[in-house]
Amino acid sequence: MVNDEAMPYDDLTDTEFEEFCFELMKELGFVNVDWRKGTGLNASPADNGRDVVAERHITDIDGAVHVERWFVDCKKYTKGVPPEKIMGLLAWAGAERANVALVIASSFLSNPCKEYLKSYELNNRPPFRVKYWERPQLGKLLEGRDAFVSRYVDSRPRTEAEIVAAEEYRTDKLWYYRKQLLYHFVEIGQRPPLTSQEDKLIKDSMRFMEERHADDNGFLIEGDDHEAWNVAYLLGELSALRWVLGDDWNNGDS
Structure with a gap:
């Protein structure tokens, strides 16, 4: 998908985008995926800095399996996501010993946000990896997943x-x-x-x-x-x- 091409989640509300990310994590093979929306409000204060918690099972070459715990913060923005909007995710990832802190942005992170993340990793050396999926990465992840897009987005009745x-x-x-x-x-x-x-x-x-x-x-x-x-x-x-x-x-x- 091209960066400026319409994406299947563009018309979703904030809450629906969180649900889309929740379903996408399951589609990508994550397990024990938990959508932490604690209220019916569009922006829930109950997620404690992460909207989705998921686990990824990784098999080593010797057959041993270990589990990665991912904290995911979903940001439905038409403009770049500012740095203050991802600070809660980083704080809780450190406090609860996540392996990965992931920001999923419907568009892009702002340049100040990306600079903040670089500085945070350099100065704090967190015990978890910091990742972000922006519009181009989401486009790549959705390639070849027409059934998922059709099942979750295209066929979804409006509430x-x-x-x-x-x-x-x-x-x-x-x-x-x-x-x-x-x-x-x-x-x-x-x-x-x-x-x-x-x-x-x-x-x-x-x-x-x-x-x-x-x-x-x-x-x-x-x-x-x-x-x-x-x-x-x-x-x-x-x-x-x-x-x-x-x-x-x-x-x-x-």
């Missing part, structure tokens, strides 16, 4: 939580676009100026949306020749998602 999350995201996107359009109409004189109170309220809400979706390069609808098509497509998606959730057709409110 209600996933549908709700998709509807909320598109509602946010449409709401933000309409506020941009509002300011455009004010600027060209097709709408009366906003009061100072209205202006502050809307801009505060827009800043909240920008922070909420800061990692998503596709959140903004760009003002190019495809703008109208993008909005119409977005309205179609939103209507379909709301219909599945029990609403009437063609509800484009935001």
